Amino acid sequence: MSFTRIESERLILRRFEERDLGPFLAYRNDPEVARYQSWESCGEEEAVEFICGMRASQPGMPGEWFQFAVGSKQTGDLIGDCGLRTEEDGRQAEIGFTLAREHQDKGYASEAVSRLVDYAFDDLSFHRLVAITDQENEPSFGLLERLGFRREGSFAQNAWFKGGWTDEYLYAILRSEWLERRK
Ligand SMILES: CC(C)(COP(=O)(O)OP(=O)(O)OC[C@H]1O[C@@H](n2cnc3c(N)ncnc32)[C@H](O)[C@@H]1OP(=O)(O)O)[C@@H](O)C(=O)NCCC(=O)NCCS
Numbered sequence: 001m002s003f004t005r006i007e008s009e010r011l012i013l014r015r016f017e018e019r020d021l022g023p024f025l026a027y028r029n030d031p032e033v034a035r036y037q038s039w040e041s042c043g044e045e046e047a048v049e050f051i052c053g054m055r056a057s058q059p060g061m062p063g064e065w066f067q068f069a070v071g072s073k074q075t076g077d078l079i080g081d082c083g084l085r086t087e088e089d090g091r092q093a094e095i096g097f098t099l100a101r102e103h104q105d106k107g108y109a110s111e112a113v114s115r116l117v118d119y120a121f122d123d124l125s126f127h128r129l130v131a132i133t134d135q136e137n138e139p140s141f142g143l144l145e146r147l148g149f150r151r152e153g154s155f156a157q158n159a160w161f162k163g164g165w166t167d168e169y170l171y172a173i174l175r176s177e178w179l180e181r182r183k
Helices: 018-028 044-056 108-122 138-147 175-182
Strands: 005-007 011-014 065-072 078-086 092-099 128-134 150-161 164-174
Touching (some): 018 044, 065 108, 092 108, 108 128, 108 138, 108 175, 138 164
Parallel strands (some): 092 128
Antiparallel strands (some): 005 011, 011 065, 065 078, 078 092, 128 164
16 A cells, blocks of 8 residues: 555654755755764755655665655654665565754654554564664664664674774664564
8 A cells, every 4th residue: 555644643754745855955964964874965956856756656665765754743844754675575674764953852753763663563564673873873772772672783893984984783673572562
């Protein structure tokens, strides 16, 4: 079934829309937000292409990322995004998440990612989710630990990242573990 939207108490996870261009460009070009991300900045043409691409895509396509726009229920405005890259086996996925700086530290990322995980296990019937984070990115692995993800790996200088070697953690959670926590 085609993805439309997911709601939580304060947020809506929905498809990207044309009106998201301004806020999307603003946080994608914020050096603090980009610090531990694979991207550095984003031009207007690239952002338009990204939004068009996401409008035509579906979550759960093997080998592909799907980014969910995270909007405020109160204003409808884009505050960030979270994503799901489905493995080739169609049963496992990697997740990612980003919030504009002014919307951080309010519990929005935990709320959005929690609904994303519900969706991945309930609607897409995934078996396991993973997330990879820089070992210096405490807000990122703090969020994963709050949601019950388990640190499964600590990798020394395993990625060449923005001009230097970086250390990463691998986090994971199984569907059975998520369902148990939700009881
Ligand atoms: C990673 C990222 C999404 C985490 O965002 P965040 O806002 O810190 O995460 P949460 O939504 O879980 O918010 C948690 C904080 O909000 C606080 N908070 C305030 N009001 C809250 C509420 N109503 N409910 C829950 N938490 C609340 C919590 O106490 C917590 O603060 P603390 O860590 O000082 O205890 C954010 O730092 C980010 O976008 N970073 C840049 C992109 C990035 O690096 N992404 C990860 C790549 S792997």
